[in-house]
Amino acid sequence: MDTLVDILLLAFIAICAIAILRLRDLFAVAMMFGMFSLIAAGLFTTMHAPDVAFTEAAVGAGIATILILVTLGQTARREKSQAGRNVLLPLLVVWITGATLIYGTADLPVFGDPQAPAHTHVAPYYIENTQEHIGIPNMVAAVLASYRAYDTLGEVVVVFAAVIGVITLLGLRRRPAGVESRPRDLEKHQVLKVIAKMIIPVILLFGLYVQFHGEYSPGGGFQAGVIFAAGIILYALVFGLEPARQVIPPRVLGALPALGVLIFGGTGVLNQLLGGNFLDYSVLAGNPQTAQQMGIIMIEVGVGVTVGSVMLLIYFIFAERALGRRKDDGEVGR
Amino acid sequence: MSLFAHYNYHLAIILAMIGFYTMISRSNLVKKVIGLNVFQVSVFILFISIGVHEDGTVPILREGYHMYSNPLPHVLILTAIVVGIAMTAVALALVVRIREEYGTVEEDQVQAQDEEPGAT
Numbered sequence: 001m002d003t004l005v006d007i008l009l010l011a012f013i014a015i016c017a018i019a020i021l022r023l024r025d026l027f028a029v030a031m032m033f034g035m036f037s038l039i040a041a042g043l044f045t046t047m048h049a050p051d052v053a054f055t056e057a058a059v060g061a062g063i064a065t066i067l068i069l070v071t072l073g074q075t076a077r078r079e080k081s082q083a084g085r086n087v088l089l090p091l092l093v094v095w096i097t098g099a100t101l102i103y104g105t106a107d108l109p110v111f112g113d114p115q116a117p118a119h120t121h122v123a124p125y126y127i128e129n130t131q132e133h134i135g136i137p138n139m140v141a142a143v144l145a146s147y148r149a150y151d152t153l154g155e156v157v158v159v160f161a162a163v164i165g166v167i168t169l170l171g172l173r174r175r176p177a178g179v180e181s182r183p184r185d186l187e188k189h190q191v192l193k194v195i196a197k198m199i200i201p202v203i204l205l206f207g208l209y210v211q212f213h214g215e216y217s218p219g220g221g222f223q224a225g226v227i228f229a230a231g232i233i234l235y236a237l238v239f240g241l242e243p244a245r246q247v248i249p250p251r252v253l254g255a256l257p258a259l260g261v262l263i264f265g266g267t268g269v270l271n272q273l274l275g276g277n278f279l280d281y282s283v284l285a286g287n288p289q290t291a292q293q294m295g296i297i298m299i300e301v302g303v304g305v306t307v308g309s310v311m312l313l314i315y316f317i318f319a320e321r322a323l324g325r326r327k328d329d330g331e332v333g334r
Numbered sequence: 335m336s337l338f339a340h341y342n343y344h345l346a347i348i349l350a351m352i353g354f355y356t357m358i359s360r361s362n363l364v365k366k367v368i369g370l371n372v373f374q375v376s377v378f379i380l381f382i383s384i385g386v387h388e389d390g391t392v393p394i395l396r397e398g399y400h401m402y403s404n405p406l407p408h409v410l411i412l413t414a415i416v417v418g419i420a421m422t423a424v425a426l427a428l429v430v431r432i433r434e435e436y437g438t439v440e441e442d443q444v445q446a447q448d449e450e451p452g453a454t
Contacts, residue, residue, distance in 0.1 A: 010345045017352040017372050026364055033368055040375050047382045048392045048403035055412045056378070059419045064371060067419075071364055071426040075433045079362040080440045090359040098351040102344060110339040112388030114401075119387055123404040130395065137395040139405040140412070148409060155413040162420030169427040217394065222416045307416055314423045321430060 002046060009043045024079045026072050034065035050218035051140045054210065058226040063311055066233060070318040135289035136215040136296070144220060145296040145303075149279040152299070153264055156306050160257050163310040170317050172254065189238075196238040203231035211304045215296060221303025228304070229311035241319050253309055253316075260306025267298045342383040349376035361441040363429045367422060374418050381407045 016036040023029045037060025044053040109116035130142045144152055211224030236244030248256075268279040276283035281295025353376060356369025385407035393405035429439055436444045 007341070010341070014345060014348060014352075017349050020368060020372060021352055021356045026362070029365065029368060033371065036372065037375065040379065043379060044382055047386050048390060049382050049385070049408045049411070050392055052378070052382060052408050052412045052415070055415045056375075059415050060371075060375070064419050064422055067423055067426055068364065068368065071429055074430050075364060075439045076362070079360065079365055080443075082360065085359070085361065087359055090355055093358065094351045094355045097354065098347055101347045101350070105340045105343045105347070108340060108343060111342050111383060112386045114387055114389060116384070118384050118404050118407070123385075123406055126405055127393070127402050139393040139395065139402065140408045143405050144409045144413070152413060155417055158417050159420045162417075162424050165424040166427045169424070169431050218392070220412075222412055226416065226419075310420065314420075318423075318426070318430070 006043070006046050009039055009046065013039045013043065024081075026077055026079055027069070030065055030068040030072060033068065034061045037061040037064065051138075051220065051223065054218055054223040055226060058223065058230050062230040063226060063233065063315070066237070066315065067318060070315070070322055073322050074318075133288070134292040134296070136293060138215055138217065138219075140218070141214050141220050141296065141300070144222075145299050146281065146292055149268075149295075149299060152303065153268070153279070156261055156264055156303055159310050160261050160306060163257050163313050166314050166317055170321050172250075172317065192238050196234060200231050200235055203234070204228060207231060207308075211300065212297075214300055215293065221300040221305075222307055224300075225304045225307025225309075226311055228308045229315070232312055233315050236315065236319065241316070241323065245316060248309075248312070250316075253313060256309030257306050257313065260302045260304070260309065263302030263305065264299045267295060267302065271295070342386075343380060346376045346380035346383065349373075349379065361443075363432065363439045363441060364426070366441075367425045367429065370425070371418070371422060374414075378411045378415065381411050 013036060016032050016039060019032045020029050020036065023032065037056055040060065041053040041057035044050075044056055109118075113119075126139055126143055126147065130136070130139045134142045134146055136142055207224050207228035210219035210227055211221060214220035214224065232244060232247055235247070267281075271280055271283055272278055274283040279295075279299075281291045282288045283291065284294045285291040350373050353369045353371070353373030356372060357366050360366060360369065385404035387401060387403045390401040390403040391399055393402040393408065395402075432444060433439050436447055438444060438447075
């Protein structure tokens with residue numbers, strides 16, 4: 001049964017990918033991409049990875065699709081015809097690369113094989129020791145926030161660097177004077193407004209649950225951050241950019257990505273000050289398990305703050321830019 | 335059997351190649367970014383497939399279960415997804431800037447403008 005579901009999802013995802021390649025209307029491509037991500041999230045669930053599925057659903061189907069749509073609003077709605085372009089060379093390259101990779105899979109262990117190298121080296125260590133070392137059931141959170149906290153710190157800093165990059169490229173607030181955010185089509189729909197009002201509190205509450213229950217069930221800072229941001233972005237889409245910007249004052253929002261990294265790094269430094277190693281939580285409390293859990297909760301909060309605020313900032317920057325363009329460009333994207 | 339046993343890996347490769355082809359054969363920059371994302375998701379599927387243990391379950395400790403799938407790929411991929419969207423945002427920001435400077439997001443037109451004599 002599992003295999004059947006798996007194969008069905010794989011077939012759907014392949015169809016979506018081909019549709020993304022073939023379609024010319026880029027708005028349709030963006031929607032197909034959202035579906036593609038949602039099916040990928042389903043696939044991750046069947047492959048025992050609910051944490052990954054959460055993230056993929058919120059990021060791929062939510063935030064990435066919206067960012068692509070906002071970009072399309074500022075660029076072009078349709079792809080130019082490809083007539084006259086040489087397709088033979090790309091096809092050849094793709095076929096050769098694909099064939100080589102497929103040939104390479106012949107040596108790989110069978111799908112799900114318990115004897116595969118992936119299951120016989122470091123994974124048993126995490127599975128056997130998480131309970132004893134850390135005392136939380138969710139191994140993914142344990143590996144993310146404790147065993148491999150150093151890697152996670154690096155990833156949070158990359159996310160932080162990305163928002164710096166976007167700010168450098170597009171500017172925090174570059175709306176020409178006198179441009180007001182006028183009601184868009186979406187904001188006129190009463191049904192959307194009523195439904196959004198009902199859904200948004202639930203999304204935000206779920207985000208908080210995922211953040212603070214992440215040690216016991218699928219979840220954690222990364223998932224919570226994107227879910228929370230997706231909730232506020234939905235509010236911005238339905239009720240307009242200005243009201244959404246007032247949810248978190250821009251001055252505060254601008255400081256939050258740095259604050260999250262500071263909480264994460266600060267937890268590490270705190271351990272050093274208490275006589276331990278960087279990000280080794282065992283010195284935080286007398287009982288090593290309690291200490292680990294305290295450390296994990298602290299850095300998960302740091303991750304959640306950075307990821308959530310970065311996603312929001314990026315969306316606001318893109319949306320502001322779109323408003324600015326409307327004024328000096330008239331109808332964009334022919 | 336041997337063909338069937340690797341179907342997840344094969345599909346990941348097919349998806350990767352569709353994404354790759356989208357990137358190298360289309361000139362629209364937004365479409366290229368979407369192609370890159372398709373490629374990225376295929377890598378996620380490959381990683382998570384490698385972590386699957388056929389007798390295992392979701393890696394959350396619970397009484398009565400002893401076999402779990404490998405949690406390590408899950409950690410790698412869930413952070414990779416968030417880093418991936420951050421990178422996508424930077425790429426899309428570049429596309430927006432290119433559109434503002436060149437008035438187009440088609441790669442060949444941008445190139446043609448660059449090669450025009452007198453272009454800076």
